Amino acid sequence: MISDMMRMIRLGLKSLMLHKLRSTLTTAGILFGVASVIAMLAVGEGASEETLKRFRDMGVTNVLVRSKKPDETQQTSSSSMMSILGYGLLYPEADRIQNLLPQSKVVRVREFNRGIIHGENWSSTMIVGTEVDFLDVTNMKVKEGRWLTELDMVTQGNVCVIGESLARTLFPLSNPIGMTLLIGIEDRFQVVGVLDYQGRAAGPNGTTLDECAFIPLSSSRRRFGDTIRNTSTNRFEAIELHEIKVKLPSSAEVEGAANVLRAMLAPAHAPKGDIEITVPLELLREEEKQEAMFNLVLAVIASISLLVGGIGIMNVMLATVTERTREIGIRRALGAKKKHIIQQFLVEAGVLSALGGLAGVGLGYIVPKLITHFFHQNTIVLWIHVLLAFCISAAVGVVFGIYPAWRAANMDPVEALRHE
Amino acid sequence: MQPSAPQTPDFRPIIAEFVDVHRHYVMGENVVKALNGVSMQVRKGDYLAIMGRSGSGKSTMLNILGGLDRPTTGEYRVGGRDVSKLDDDALSDVRGQEIGFIFQSFNLIQQLTVLENLEVPLFYQGRVGAESRQKAEYLAERVGLGGRLEHKPMELSGGQQQRVAIARALMNDPLFLLADEATGNLDSNTEQEILNLFDDLRPDGVTIVIVTHNPKVAERADFTLWLKDGQVEKLVDNRTAERDAARAAGASASGGHS
Known part of the structure; x- marks a missing residue:
């Protein structure tokens, strides 16, 4: 099973090598998508991390x-x-x-x-x-x-x-x-x-x-x-x-204590407005909520570039399927079932986007460093974000490869063999 | 005057059989009857040529024989099993296990090496491994291509490519080889080499069905099945025809002496 999969990936790579420039350009679409996802999340993470640290330093209890x-x-x-x-x-x-x-x-x-x-x-x-x-x-x-x-x-x-x-x-x-x-x-x-x-x-x-x-x-x-x-x-x-x-002895008591203090100090100080009650835990939670929202927005924006990359993959796979109609016919004549043809082209699309994803991970790791170096903006690359971006890229390839692969599998073998 | 040989029953198994096969295409209002009631049998070890003009139903017959198409009515039996009603996956297995395709334009996969091309049929049967490699090496040797397993098809001549294709067709131990104008893209010398290779393979028990429009190719087969207008026109035993021709030639030669 695994050796079959390795073989399919190896042969998929060979097929992609038939059109090096085209494959590279398509890969670049995913590359930039993944890199921008990682970089944007790193910037978001870095920006909120400073704030979060300050609140944590204040003491969450x-x-x-x-x-x-x-x-x-x-x-x-x-x-x-x-x-x-x-x-x-x-x-x-x-x-x-x-x-x-x-x-x-x-x-x-x-x-x-x-x-x-x-x-x-x-x-x-x-x-x-x-x-x-x-x-x-x-x-x-x-x-x-x-x-x-x-x-x-x-x-x-x-x-x-x-x-x-x-x-x-x-x-x-x-x-x-x-x-x-x-x-x-x-x-x-x-x-x-x-x-x-x-x-x-x-x-x-x-x-x-x-x-x-x-x-x-x-x-x-x-x-x-x-x-x-x-x-x-x-x-x-x-x-x-x-x-x-x-x-407070524990963070669970913070909220209640804060309310007690507010009530206690309000009569003397509220009219003058000369005190301020800060609850680091509340700030922390608020910031975390904002960060999650911020990250979501960033991820959505970056995902659009992945979507564009995905459309590129679909485009190239459709062209590939048309070009290799005859090969599909040959494979069908030699006993390939529809599922084999689908597998083959899905693997090719997956390999294409995974390669882009891999390169994108590399670039996505470097870009935040450059941002930190040149713009003095704190950035943090979380491995979970890297993993997420890579998985999304691989998924994009597979999802956008489905239709071309389906088209390839449903060709009439006789027609496909006749194709010049 | 020699006594004619007694008619001995043929006990060899039937491996491919058409039983009143019709194949009709609907083209708008018209129905094109590409095959119109064809029955025939191929027995193990046979070497059969199928001939006919274009439009005679040759290609349709080839497609059905190869499991790429199904009869509209009638039965197509491979190894005694009716495969005409099988679904796509099952028919794919028939192609992958029972039939060895050889095409006019070789149809090797260009980005793969000779070895990888040879392994394609077995890959779809989930049988790629050390054994398949050994087999590929053996068959490459058998068709005269030893030592070229790592070459790409583009690096081989047409005749060599067709040898690869023949080896590939043999990889899955098919019931029969199905050749579609197998020498159509080759010069006459190479054509003879390929046809000689077919002859060489026959002692191994290989059954060959070759579809062609070239009489020179067809006459190398034991039988020629002539198609006309989607029906069997005649079945010619080339061996007796040869014998007759040789006898006729001998007769005229002896006549000349006398």
Whole structure:
């Protein structure tokens, strides 16, 4: 059975070699179809992958409540240069959240910009005041030294953990552990740990975690207070917490917790519009849905080129069948049944399109690389897409080969033998 | 005066038989009676030529003999089995198993090698393998083409191509060879070679039916069946005709001496 099939494929190839140029051109139709299917899906996959990764990095079991600077248009008239704009999340709210969701981990986050200096190296970056569970909730790892401890919180210690990029900026040649940094102008902090490189996208404040310095929330409050001078408007803003991260025990509880938080925080914050609740899981699902839709549209568009390729195959097979009418007659005279003739031409059409599909897989693998190289667009070639495109191409050949093969099989052998 | 040989019954099996075969074509309002009640028998080992003018029903008879066409009425028996009512697949098997076709224009498949051409009939019987290769080699040797199995038909002369076709016709051990103007495209020397090859094959028990309009070809057969207007005109025993001719020639020669 298999040797018969191999033989048919081999003889099919021989027949196709009778018209090399014609077969090659027909193959090219399928080639470009398959390549475009793979390339388009790779671009789609690459585009959504970045977004999906960002949402995953936020933590799929997390609900993030973030302070947001309210729309200022209403206040411009009343605000003077020295008035303080107060908004955002408050310390007691974090406690209330913890009470409402006792199973969850609640982490308070305070952020502010400061210059950090060590010797001749300095960086202007984001200082994050936070708590022990931050590491777990953000799913980060310590590379060297240690993370902030409960003791650091209680003692309001002047210790900090720094991101990997920041460590390289400040300590290009030396080990940062145990060294002292100057944060702002006068506050000295000792480096107790360096985090693993994360490579995640920048957070809402525009700085990646790898560039941040992390200090105990209590130290942050004592040393730097709750007030920030906004350098662009030269106004003071009072804000207690920038973010409360809530990690639920499982993703199943995320939706319910998000609703609880929305209901709980709405009375205080909805009128001002100064908080924002982000549910990475919901975003993730939304994005996945969009991606599926996007991929479907891309695949449909690319399939049209495969359809065109298929019509090309049908065209060539019809020509082949007419040209080889006599051969069909001979084969019938030598005992070929209709099914044998159908098999023969289906195999030829299948081989033609499978060859195109194979070449298309090659091209479809290269094109996304070129897109990434020249247009800096992230692309991902999934093997399932490659397989899909190849199978579709082979199927196209067979489907569009059916009619020509049927015509060949139903010729009158006597007429076919007489054909010149 | 020699006593005529006693009429001995022929015990050889009948391998192809027409029983009152009619083949009518409907052309618009007219019915063309290409065959109009033909009966005949071919026994194992026979060498039969079918002759007739164009329009006599030769081609139609060939097509029915070859299992490419069916009688309108009447029976066509191959190996004792009526094949005139078989469906397409079964008739294909008859062609593939019982009949060895040889055509005027050789009809080898151009893109295939000699060996692959030889294997075509067996492929449709699902019998391609080491054995078929051996058989192809043997038959290629038998028809005088040893060592050319990997050649393409285009690389062979007409006579060689026809030898390939004859070998191909023998691949499935058919009940009979059916040759359609087998030497029509060949020069007279090559024609003689091919006809000699037919003679060579006969001791192997090969039965040959050859359709031709060439009397020189037909007279090499044992019998000639003459068709006219879709009916059997006469059946001539060429061997007795030869003997008669030889006797006549001998008589005139001796007459000359006396």
